[in-house]
Amino acid sequence: MLDTDLKTQLKTYLERVTRPIEIVAHLDAGDSSQELRALLQDLKEASPQISVSERGAEGARVPSFSLGSPGEQIALSFAGLPMGHEFTSLVLALLQVGGYPSKLSPEVIEQIKALDGDYQFETYFSLSCQNCPDVVQALNLMAVLNPRIRHTAIDGALFQAEVEQRQVMAVPSVYLNGQPFANGRMGVEEILAKLDTGATAREAEKLKTKAAFDVLVVGGGPAGAAAAIYAARKGIRTGVAAERFGGQVLDTMGIENFISVPETEGPKLAAALEQHVKAYDVDVMNLQRAEKLIPAGADGLIEVQLASGASLKAKTVVVSTGARWRQMNVPGENEYRNKGVAYCPHCDGPLFKGKRVAVIGGGNSGVEAAIDLAGIVSQVTLIEFDAQLRADAVLQRKLYSLPNVKVITSAQTTEVTGDGQKVNGLIYKNRATGELSTVELEGIFVQIGLLPNSEWLKGTLALSPRGEIEVDARGQTSLPGVFAAGDVTTVPYKQIVIAIGEGSKAALSAFDHLIRSSAPEAQKAAA
Incomplete structure (x- = not known):
């Protein structure tokens, strides 16, 4: 065997x-x-x-x-x-x-x-x-x-x-x-x-007693991990508050473009990132979702309020809360989530063996999902909003060579249908004619990109129309002392290697901010 x-x-x-x-x-x-x-x-x-x-x-x-x-x-x-x-x-x-x-x-x-x-x-x-x-x-x-x-x-x-x-x-x-x-x-x-059920409350009470951090990183994906490591190496008090350490990387199957590592998988990389962070004097606070950012007050400390009821304070903050799968936001999607509506073809594909499925999205992720699923299911229908697929040419050639794949372009999914227990189809609109059509199927895999996890920052930081945190070349946000990095920002090309670089840069910028903001105090004390 x-x-x-x-x-x-x-x-x-x-x-x-x-x-x-x-x-x-x-x-x-x-x-x-x-x-x-x-x-x-x-x-x-x-x-x-x-x-x-x-x-x-x-x-x-x-x-x-x-x-x-x-x-x-x-x-x-x-x-x-x-x-x-x-x-x-x-x-x-x-x-x-x-x-x-x-x-x-x-x-x-x-x-x-x-x-x-x-x-x-x-x-x-x-x-x-x-x-x-x-x-x-x-x-x-x-x-x-x-x-x-x-x-x-x-x-x-x-x-x-x-x-x-x-x-x-x-x-x-x-x-x-x-x-x-x-x-x-x-x-x-x-x-x-x-x-x-009492664990969250006990943990919140412990968090309330923590002293202020020099750098508090919010988010534990590649950008957050890099920021924490770079900050800790400066010998300053560093903390990481993460909803789940590893972030979106945990949901990534194959990684073949992380420089110096020819091939790995998301969970393995996430575990390595966490191990690296914990090799330094970093206070890692997992299962902590940030709900509100409060600018520095008279004490010069920025406050991050958590869903658990606790609050953390820091002289500087690096926001690296990443992104999540974008939903279609159509009737039936939430009702049938995990009942036929799925977002991970690698994880859930085998459950649809021999069945009919649709893939929503014609970018690289969508086309790759359709190719993978075609080897498991009986029929794949790929639905793309645009007039043509956006995936790389080599992926499109492979897709069109498969006998059990049907591609529909210029199509907008308008509804997920079901029998009350599970998905039984979807309805899409032909964007050219307005005609509605129904596809009978048992599964729908949504692959239409990412949505930044920045809702908790509305009204506090400057956000782009897409909800991304606006940052300058140094990772500085519109709020002094608050920096941001990774997929939650306006930095183009959402890639792991880019997020790591941006996280490192944000931590260095935060350290520079600490030095410059403390310099006048030191001069005043000397006088």
């Missing part, structure tokens, strides 16, 4: 196991079970601590297997074949069940152990989803640490009947005790915030 190199790597990892691991599998004679049987045999051969046994398929998902350890109350299982992005989840689960300690902070570990209640989690994932491993790994770890937490990770593409019954149309999709719990990427902290 595994190649020689992967077996060697696996054996090295599993040398860290300190206690026995019992794998109990539920298999039959099917092809998927045979593949899983081969994988489990490879695992057994990789470590003398691992034992594998098989039990009947009756009453269990097939193929599936559970992980446990003698004397430990651990309820953790995989339904399907955890390869692709989920192979890392499997390796981590083996290590943690085998006694290898978590890298979570002691405070978070105690918070998990203190959860009161019985939690039966089920997570539907797809092997091509780069967002799913975070959720699977977080819940697996929680199941290892707390015996009242049970978790099953389920390959949605393999258990199609179950997915249909529960109408799962987006991954990762998490159920708790049989009821929908959450969709989308989450880590341990986000899950705890939903389970431990």
Whole structure:
């Protein structure tokens, strides 16, 4: 099942196991079970601590297997074949069940152990989803640490009947005790915030006691990470308040234009950015959404009010809140979000195997999505507002070569239709004739660009007509002491490498501002 190199790597990892691991599998004679049987045999051969046994398929998902350890109350299982992005989840689960300690902070570990209640989690994932491993790994770890937490990770593409019954149309999709719990990427902290309702208030009280920062970075994407590193290297008090560290990069599949790194994936880059930031003396405050910016008062400090109720103060601020997927803003879109309306073809595409889908948008992202989906679904209809596609010529040539793709230009999507439970079509208007047409389908993938996360700054900073923060060549905004960088600004070309450069520049400009603004005070004191 595994190649020689992967077996060697696996054996090295599993040398860290300190206690026995019992794998109990539920298999039959099917092809998927045979593949899983081969994988489990490879695992057994990789470590003398691992034992594998098989039990009947009756009453269990097939193929599936559970992980446990003698004397430990651990309820953790995989339904399907955890390869692709989920192979890392499997390796981590083996290590943690085998006694290898978590890298979570002691405070978070105690918070998990203190959860009161019985939690039966089920997570539907797809092997091509780069967002799913975070959720699977977080819940697996929680199941290892707390015996009242049970978790099953389920390959949605393999258990199609179950997915249909529960109408799962987006991954990762998490159920708790049989009821929908959450969709989308989450880590341990986000899950705890939903389970431990008092955690947000406790964290807010802690934030209120923090001393003022020299530089406060709002946003944890590439621009924010670069700003934090450059500020911290100056030896000044630096903080980062981020709604989710990594930002939009977390939703990016393949990255092949980050200079010096020929190929990587968004989550890997985001993890590397966070690791780099934490290598310095930076106060990282995650899960914190900024709601209001208050200019400096008599104390010379700028205030950032957070959704949690806390406030942070700083001598300078770097805003790097990035951007999010732009929505169509048509009737039915919000109603059927995650019920057929999706924004990540890599994550959710496998759930639409053999079905009809549409892609909205004819730029590079839209055409790439259509090409990828064409290999999975039965029919792709690409709808572009303009009279022609805007994607690179090489992508267009590939698109038009595919037999199951239809391209409609000069078309404006006006409505998403459904049966109350899931999408069943869309309506578009021919921009030349005004004629309305209906496309019957099961999924819609929206790929029409980004929208800056700047609503919370309206009336405080100068914004462009598109809502981007206006900045000068130094990253300075219209408010003294406030700088901005990345996709939230008017800087053209929304690229990761550009955001990193702009974040670095904004931090250097903030440091220069600190020096210049403190110089008169020093001269006055000397006099």
